[in-house]
Amino acid sequence: MSIHSWKINLAEWLLLKVKYPSQFVMGTNRIQAAAHKKKIILTLLPSHDNLGDHAIAYASKAFIEREYPEFDVIEVDMKDIYKSAKALMRLRHPEDMVFMIGGGNMGDLYRYEEWTRRFVIKAFRDYKIVQLPATSHFSDTKKGRKELKRAKKIYNAHPDLLLMARDETTYQFMKRHFTDKPVLKQPDMVLYLDKSEHRAEREGVYICLREDQESALGEEHRHRLKDALAGEFGDIKSFTTTIGRRVDRTSREEELESLWSKLQGAEAVVTDRLHGMIFCALTGTPCVVIRSFDHKVMEGYDWLKSIPAMKLIEHPEPEMVTAAVKDLLTKGTHDSGFPRDQYFKGLRNKISGEGK
Known part of the structure; x- marks a missing residue:
C-alpha cells in the first residue's frame, strides 16, 4: 500500500x-x-x-x-x-x-x-x-x-x-x-438483540430527555413537560444514556445490563433519545417517543411503530405527552413484537x- x-x-x-x-x-x-x-x-x-x-x-x-x-x-x-x-x-x-x-x-x-x-x-x-x-x-x-x-x-x-x-x-x-x-x-x-425475556415488577414512570445539540426541546419546554408528568404520575424517575463516565470493552456489557434492568422495572418511559426508544423496545417497556432535531428518531420509530406499547408524539405539548402515557399504562406491557428475523x-x- x-x-x-x-x-x-x-x-x-x-x-x-x-x-x-x-x-x-x-x-x-x-x-x-x-x-x-x-x-x-x-x-x-x-x-x-x-x-x-x-x-x-x-x-x-x-x-x-x-x-x-x-x-x-x-x-x-x-x-x-x-x-x-x-x-x-x-x-x-x-x-x-x-x-x-x-x-x-x-x-x-x-x-x-x-x-x-x-x-x-x-x-x-x-x-x-x-x-x-x-x-x-x-x-x-x-x-x-x-x-x-x-x-x-x-x-x-x-x-x-x-x-x-x-x-x-x-x-x-x-x-x-x-x-x-x-x-x-x-x-x-x-x-x-432481545432483552424482553426477563420479567420484573414494574413501578413508576421514567424520563430520558436530551439536553444537547440534538434536542428539539428548549429548556423551558423540558421543565414544563417534567412538571406536567410529575403532577399526573407523582415522582418521575430520570435516567440517561450518557452516564458521565468513560465506558470501554471491559465495562460495556455491565453498564448496558444495568440500564436494561432498570428499564425492565419501569411502567412507562418518555424519551427523545433514539436508543432510549430502542432500549424500551428491547425490554418490552411502554414508551412515549418525542422527536429530536432531525429525522433520526422519527424514522427510527418507523421500524418500531407496530409495537403496541410504543407511541410517537410529534408535537410534544405536556398535556399530549401525559395523555399518551396514561393510554400506555391502561394497555399494560407487551412482548417487544419487533420482527427481528x-x-x-x-x-x-x-x-x-x-x-x-
Whole structure:
C-alpha cells in the first residue's frame, strides 16, 4: 500500500492528534494472536459515555460472532485504529474484512468520528469494508458541503465498500451521493438483540430527555413537560444514556445490563433519545417517543411503530405527552413484537452480495 493512501487533511490530523494523544503508540500482541486466521476487524468502537453507541458496538459484535463463527473478531476502538492499522495489514488473511459500527456520527456534526471513518476507508483499501447501519447528516452549510465533498471522494474511491442506512432519509442520501456503492436499508444494530425475556415488577414512570445539540426541546419546554408528568404520575424517575463516565470493552456489557434492568422495572418511559426508544423496545417497556432535531428518531420509530406499547408524539405539548402515557399504562406491557428475523435473517448473504 502506498504511503500516500494514509494521508488525511492536515487540519483533521492535528485535531485528531489532540483528541486522541495516545493513538500513535503501537501495540500488536492482541493482533498477532490472530495471525494467519480469518478475521473481521470491528472498529469505530466508542470509549466515551454514550450507552447508545456502546449498545451498537455490543450488538454488532454479537451479530458477527453468531453469523460469522469461522472468523475471529478483532475489536479496535476508534482512538486505536490509527496505531493498529499497519499491524493488522501485515498479518492479513486473504478473507479478512473490516466492519465499522453504525450510529449517528456520519457527517459534519461529529467530525472526529467522520474523519476516522474516512481514515479506515482509505487505509483498508484492499479489504471489503462494511459500514453497519448509520444515520448521515451533512449540514447545508459551507462546512457541511465541504465535508460532504471530501466524503464522496473517499467513499466512492473504495473498490469494495458496502453502506447500510438505518433510515429512509439516509438511504436516499447514500444512493444519491455514493452512486457506485451498494446500499442496504437496515434497522439499528441494537435491534438485533432481545432483552424482553426477563420479567420484573414494574413501578413508576421514567424520563430520558436530551439536553444537547440534538434536542428539539428548549429548556423551558423540558421543565414544563417534567412538571406536567410529575403532577399526573407523582415522582418521575430520570435516567440517561450518557452516564458521565468513560465506558470501554471491559465495562460495556455491565453498564448496558444495568440500564436494561432498570428499564425492565419501569411502567412507562418518555424519551427523545433514539436508543432510549430502542432500549424500551428491547425490554418490552411502554414508551412515549418525542422527536429530536432531525429525522433520526422519527424514522427510527418507523421500524418500531407496530409495537403496541410504543407511541410517537410529534408535537410534544405536556398535556399530549401525559395523555399518551396514561393510554400506555391502561394497555399494560407487551412482548417487544419487533420482527427481528424479518430484517436480520439473511443479512450475511446480503453483505456478501448473494441476497437481494
